[in-house]
Amino acid sequence: MKNKAEEQVLCARCKVDIENIESKNIVNPEYLKLLENPQRIVEINFPVKTESGLQIIKAYRVLYNDILGPGKGGIRFHFDVDAEEVTELAFIMTLKNSLVDIPFGGAKGAVAINPKDFSKEDVYKIARAYVKHMLDVLGEDKDIPAPDVGSDAEIMNAMREEYEKLTGKNSPAFITGKPTDKGGVPGRETATSLGGFFIFEEMHKKFIEKHLNEVKISIQGFGNVGAHFARIAYEYGYKVVAISDASLGLYNPEGLNIEELFNLTYPERKLLSEIDYEKYGDKIDSKDVLFVDADVLVPAALGGVINMQNCTDIKASFILELANAAILPNAEKALLDRGVTIVPDLLANSGGVIVSYFEWYANKNNLQFNEEEINKKLKDKILAAYQNIASTSETDKLSYREAAYKIAIERIGEKAKEEKIL
Numbered sequence: 001m002k003n004k005a006e007e008q009v010l011c012a013r014c015k016v017d018i019e020n021i022e023s024k025n026i027v028n029p030e031y032l033k034l035l036e037n038p039q040r041i042v043e044i045n046f047p048v049k050t051e052s053g054l055q056i057i058k059a060y061r062v063l064y065n066d067i068l069g070p071g072k073g074g075i076r077f078h079f080d081v082d083a084e085e086v087t088e089l090a091f092i093m094t095l096k097n098s099l100v101d102i103p104f105g106g107a108k109g110a111v112a113i114n115p116k117d118f119s120k121e122d123v124y125k126i127a128r129a130y131v132k133h134m135l136d137v138l139g140e141d142k143d144i145p146a147p148d149v150g151s152d153a154e155i156m157n158a159m160r161e162e163y164e165k166l167t168g169k170n171s172p173a174f175i176t177g178k179p180t181d182k183g184g185v186p187g188r189e190t191a192t193s194l195g196g197f198f199i200f201e202e203m204h205k206k207f208i209e210k211h212l213n214e215v216k217i218s219i220q221g222f223g224n225v226g227a228h229f230a231r232i233a234y235e236y237g238y239k240v241v242a243i244s245d246a247s248l249g250l251y252n253p254e255g256l257n258i259e260e261l262f263n264l265t266y267p268e269r270k271l272l273s274e275i276d277y278e279k280y281g282d283k284i285d286s287k288d289v290l291f292v293d294a295d296v297l298v299p300a301a302l303g304g305v306i307n308m309q310n311c312t313d314i315k316a317s318f319i320l321e322l323a324n325a326a327i328l329p330n331a332e333k334a335l336l337d338r339g340v341t342i343v344p345d346l347l348a349n350s351g352g353v354i355v356s357y358f359e360w361y362a363n364k365n366n367l368q369f370n371e372e373e374i375n376k377k378l379k380d381k382i383l384a385a386y387q388n389i390a391s392t393s394e395t396d397k398l399s400y401r402e403a404a405y406k407i408a409i410e411r412i413g414e415k416a417k418e419e420k421i422l
């Protein structure tokens with residue numbers, strides 16, 4: 001998740017989705033009641049001596065619900081966060097983890113700084129201090145952090161070191177998203193895109209009667225998620241006809257050479273406008289990739305990009321929502337009425353947290369997984385969730401998104417019943 005505006009769209013959309021679930025009586029109201037409030041919100045202020053002097057750092061950790069297992073969710077480093085937003089994001093993690101059937105509750109954390117304002121050493125110092133001051137609420141069987149906006153594998157490693165120093169125990173499973181040579185698992189960087197790709201392949205088999213080299217894909221966003229998705233689809237032989245980033249869009253109805261475009265941009269995080277793009281296709285406006293002639297549209301950039309003003313111009317009959325909250329609720333309704341199939345973000349971009357679960361599991365059981373094993377496990381897990389959504393949607397006459405909410409909420413409700421909470 002990228003920025004404040006996008007998260008506001010995500011949180012606002014989640015509220016509309018829940019109201020919809022409630023008004024249509026899709027789940028037992030008692031289950032929803034169970035999820036009405038977060039279990040724990042911790043807000044702290046702690047002092048850190050940085051290179052520029054004493055700083056008082058504000059930080060959060062919210063455990064929304066742990067009925068299914070210990071909390072799981074990232075820690076973002078972003079100056080503009082508050083308890084309400086972290087709580088809403090922890091709620092979304094609760095649903096996502098439940099939907100994909102991993103034994104985690106939902107949590108989220110934040111450190112209210114702009115990491116770019118500090119030296120790397122100071123950021124690690126702040127990360128270590130966060131762990132020290134949150135020691136009571138974190139732990140491999142309590143609440144397990146991961147990277148998020150503004151944090152990365154090295155910060156996770158610093159946090160793990162601090163935790164081990166304070167507890168005196170070797171605890172790789174305390175945190176996920178670690179560097180691969182320090183307890184992390186291979187394939188995490190591409191897990192979100194690969195998970196989305198596995199679902200896309202299923203959609204192709206089920207709904208699109210075309211050979212794969214005739215299936216046209218258009219992708220908005222050429223960053224971590226979009227560029228890797230494009231690369232994987234291209235490697236498998238699909239035809240990626242349009243891509244875009246913040247600078248421009250490129251369109252070629254015969255298919256773009258994604259291998260070259262990826263190598264020219266992604267490793268150095270260059271924009272399309274910074275390379276010699278003309279030989280690959282026609283330049284189009286960034287937003288126009290949404291409207292080109294394609295079978296499948298993959299928004300992988302920003303929230304709220306598909307709205308009532310533009311949804312009638314979309315030609316694709318499938319949308320794989322890799323970006324959080326890319327589609328606004330009214331637009332979704334209009335698209336569904338037109339027969340467009342939408343795979344919602346809650347499932348489409350769940351590959352990252354699924355692979356985090358494998359990392360935690362490997363660490364706890366002292367196992368090593370290679371990339372092939374991780375990818376196979378990811379495929380099995382994400383496709384099981386997809387099949388569940390597809391069959392619930394068919395049986396109960398629900399959209400995929402409604403089915404995703406139903407499955408996620410019911411799994412929590414049923415576990416609560418088992419534990420005699422309900």
Ligand code: NAD
Binds near residue numbers: 221244245286324
């Ligand atoms: P990123 O910053 O690596 O890439 C974002 C891309 O979008 C860049 O290519 C950027 O140029 C492009 N972009 C920005 N504004 C644009 C515009 N107006 N039009 C077209 N393109 C534009 O981010 P990411 O990690 O790839 O995340 C993309 C989306 O996926 C976000 O919604 C994020 O919340 C979601 N997501 C990411 C992950 C993950 O593992 N990275 C996991 C879950 C969800």
